[in-house]
Amino acid sequence: MNCGSNTDSKLDDLRNFVGDENSNHSFSVGKSNSVQNENPLPGILPLYHTARIYTKISPYMLNITQTGSYLVRLHFFPFSFKKSHLADALFNVSASNFSLLSNFSVRNSSTEFPVIKEFFLTIAEGNFDIYFIPADETRFAFVNAIEAFVLPQNFFIDNLTAIPPLRTIDAALRTLYRINVGGPEVNDSLWRNWVPDNDFVTFGSSVKASSYDGEPQESRQGRLVVKEIAPDVVYKTYKKVSIDTNGSSNFPNITWRFNVSKEARHLVRLHVCDPLSVSPGTVKFDLNISTNFSKVIDPNSGGVSDMRTPLFYDYVVFSDDSGYMSFSIAPNEMSSVKVAFLNGLEIMEFVGNSTFEVPVEHETRKHIALKIGLAGGAALILVLVLLLSVCLRLRRLKPIKALILKNEFLYGRGRSPSSTTKRTENASIVTNLNLKLKMSLAEILAATENFNPKLLIGEGGFGKVYKGTLESGKKVAVKRSDSSHGQGLPEFQTEIMVLSKIQHRHLVSLVGYCDEGLEMILVYEFMENGSLRDHLYDRKECLKNPSVETAFTWKQRLEICIGSAKGLHYLHTGPDGGIFHRDVKSTNILLDEHYVAKVADFGLSQSGMPDPDHISMSLKGSFGYLDPEYFRTLQLTNKSDVYSFGVVLLEVLCARPPIVNSKQREEINLVEWGMFWQKEGQLEKIIDPLLVGHINQNSLRKFGEITEKCLKPQGADRPNMLDVCWDLEYALQLQQTPAHREAHEDSTTTAASTDLALPPMQNLSYNMFPVDDYSDTTASAVFSQLRVNDSR
Structure with a gap:
């Protein structure tokens, strides 16, 4: 449908958009107005010269002649009309009891390209209503064009391919991403757009795209010809990561990252076509999606004999509260050929149920008035009966308010x-x-x-x-x-x-x-001062009053880190193998009225030392804090908490989240960014601006060393939490070193001899103090003795 127009408009040889002002077609536009672009820019397609606007709730009704799975596209392109602009629209869209769009606006959209929203729904034969619902009385809704066509049979194979099984008849999906990994931007036979993956690779970005000559073999997955799912060009290009015979690789895995809704359900479809195996079963690779899904992909399973058979895999995956979803592939240890590859990727979000109530149409005012009168009379009688009942009940039972609230x-x-x-x-x-x-x-x-x-x-x-x-x-x-x-x-x-x-x-x-x-x-x-994260990122007070900019001092931050480390050490050294927290992050470190740090939120904790032969398929943790070794091997140790704590240490120093959106790729991941500057010996370049000029350089250097140890890729190379406690205590003592003594050291001690001043603390026997009662008093006494020895 070419909305708001009385003429047809073609986008290509196969798609003809019918002008909906023409009444000879089997659809109804509802109560709306058509508007026209007063000054269309050169190059803008005629399809986007008109639009249909809704100032009241109204349906766009289509007559569906065949029950099945449909692809529905809504086209939005903002332009000016009659001293107004479509960019001012704010509205919701509902269909088939699903909320397709909520508080939707095109205000920040380009004036050169349309915004196209794509949905997959199961639609029954008969009238299909798409409701356009203005956000309030001052706003309006609009649409430029609508597409609705039936998909190839079994485009979604209910209860067969999806893990867990999927019933699309009870669901609606919204397309978020469609990626041609290693290939160019292309369109398929369903006019769907596939975009390159380069903008979504988080690291290993120099992994080159690969391709192969020839045509993918025609195959069937269940009852579905796979060529109808993705074009051949998607299956002919890919990106791969491999490990050579020496066990080395510049990039042990490839990871892609996408913005998604928080805590939402998604259908993920992976496309693979194996050009690398020499025989069935020689290539298997590991797939990890965020922190909650892992799978071994075997492109040659299920009796497939040809190495270039296109396949797709459907998975139902939940996102966490980070707002991101990551995909990582890595060679599988059991594979005879250590290689992992991916051809294409699609992400679709499950659409929630609509709370919108369909308005009753075609009723006369007389009937409406009669219904209102009857409803009002019934309501009055009901209220009187309830009041009488309540009065009698109160006199007889006199229940206390708490019990009423409880039942409620x-x-x-x-x-x-x-x-x-x-x-x-x-x-x-x-x-x-x-x-x-x-x-x-x-x-x-x-x-x-x-x-x-x-x-x-x-x-x-x-x-x-x-x-x-x-x-x-x-x-x-x-x-x-x-x-x-x-x-x-x-x-x-x-x-x-x-x-x-x-x-x-x-x-x-x-x-x-x-x-x-x-x-x-x-x-x-109750923790009076909230979470550590609140104090690191909330700068409103600092902006209002510059005098409080250093209120959250480096000394305070070190003390908070030390307290948190002691809490984690206590967890790790308990009986029966201790307790692993599994979700160490700045939001789970709370501060009491005296800024004493306390670790919180043990809902994901695991008690006892895990069986080294047991691998859990259930990853737990938060995106940005997750131990890469745990992510790769699925084996949990207390060193996973140590890694997450290392991320927290960088947060404390830099006052920024673990993952951020940035045009500079190297700044996206805090760990990669921080460790780059640590190895360059210039960690001071990325510290919190509020700390500039307030950190003793020796303290900063020691803090950087601690953090680097915690973030080692291999868990065996990381310290335990007691080691971390001691190192942080030493960083605090260095921060409190008198200025005149520091100046004396700087003038008489070389960089090499300064480094040699650290081992006396590190060589102390950690067994000389009670493990479960590692107190501030004990540590202070030890460091006082160190200062005496150092002065001698």
């Missing part, structure tokens, strides 16, 4: 008693802990004023966090589970079991928990 939260949000019973049975392991920490829901509701939104202080993977005050006057942080955030019962159980066994000055304490009905609530000691 247990059953008042569409939750049935049967579903409550099911959740309670699943949580039996928590109930059977017989802890004295269990709290009633009524007590928590009173503490949080019925989860008052004004008391909301944060939100994470488990749910929302509220500030509360118990009856005793104790301030607490109340974390309430929300299934839409990704974490749930396993993390709830783990948190309780871990925190009920440990207690340390630098670990957040669990005050209590509640598992009544469907509620899973954790109650912690």
Whole structure:
């Protein structure tokens, strides 16, 4: 459909967009107006010279003659009309009970290219309505062109190829990316655009694209001819990474990174065509998607005999809360030929259900007035009956407010008693802990004023966090589970079991928990100063008042790092192999009223030393902090926490997130950026501007060495957390060295002899102090003695 026009418009020999002003076609445009581009720029296709605008909710109705999977494209191109501009539009789009677009705008779009949104839906024969819904009364919606055509049979093979199985009849998908790895920009037979992968490679960017001559073999995957899924040119180009016979490689893997919605479900489709194997089964490679999905890809499995057979793989994958999704391929250790390759990649996001209620059409005002009158009368009678019932009940029962609130939260949000019973049975392991920490829901509701939104202080993977005050006057942080955030019962159980066994000055304490009905609530000691991340990135106060720019001093930052390291060391050295935190990051390091650091959030923790022969297929952690060795081998050790802590150390120094969007590729990844300048011996070039001129150079040098050790690629080369504690304590002592002594050292000591001044601390026996009570007092005494020896 060529929206807002009475003439047809062709984009190519096969696609003819029909002018929707012509009433001879089987569709209806709804209550809308057509507008025309008053000053079209040269080169702009006639298809984008007109548009249809909606100032009220209205459907664009299509007559579908064949039930099946459809590709639906909506074209948007902003232009000016009648002293207005389409860029001012803000609206939602819904269809088939799915919310296709939410708060959509083209304000920041190019004036040269259209914005095209592509969706896959299952549509039944009959009327298919696409609703355009202005955001409010002052806004409007628009569309320039609409495409809708049935896909080849079994384009999505329900319950066959997707892992886990996918039923597209119950889903809608929005295309995010379609990548031709190693190849040029091309269009396929469905007029879909495939773009090169160069802009998405995060490292190993110098890996060259490869190609091969000849045509891919025609093959069938299930009942589907694969050539209809992607063009031959996609399967003829690829990028690869290999390991030679000596076991060396400039790039052990290739990683691509994409911006995606946080905590959303995606359908990922990989395209491979193996030109490298000499016989079936000689090439296998590892695929890792972000932190939660791993798979061994065998292009020659399933009875495929030809080495150039195009194949595709579908996976349903959840994104985390980072806003990114990464794809990494690496040679598999069991493969006889150590090589990994990829030809193409598609990412589609599952579209959520729409909360929009379809308006009733074709009713006379008389009928509407009659319905309103009847509804109003019924409502009045119902209110009177309810008031009478409530009065009688209050006189007879007089229930306390807490119990009313309790019932409201247990059953008042569409939750049935049967579903409550099911959740309670699943949580039996928590109930059977017989802890004295269990709290009633009524007590928590009173503490949080019925989860008052004004008391909301944060939100994470488990749910929302509220500030509360118990009856005793104790301030607490109340974390309430929300299934839409990704974490749930396993993390709830783990948190309780871990925190009920440990207690340390630098670990957040669990005050209590509640598992009544469907509620899973954790109650912690309240940390007045929030998370470490808040203080590193929130500069509003510094901008308002320059005098507080150095309030978060280098000394304070070192003390926070030391406290966090002590907490992690305590975890690692517990009985039965200790506890691995698995999610060390700046948001999980909290600060109390005195800025004492405490490690928090143990929902992903693992107790006990893992079996070296056991490989878990479930990666846990946060993007940007994940240990590359754990990511590659799927084997967890306490050195994985050490790596994540190394990332935190760089955050503390540079005051920037682990991953950022940057035009400078080398700055995207904080670890790569920081280690580059560390090896150059110029780490001071990337420190937090608020610290410039406030760090002792010896302290900075020592801090850089500690960080570099923590970020070693191989876990065996990294220190343990006790080593890190000692090194950080030494960096703090160097920071506190008197200025006159530092000047004396600089004038009499060469760089080489300064380096030699460090080993006395490093050569101390770590066994001379109690492991579980590594205190500030003990460390201070040791370093005081070092200063005496040094002065001698």
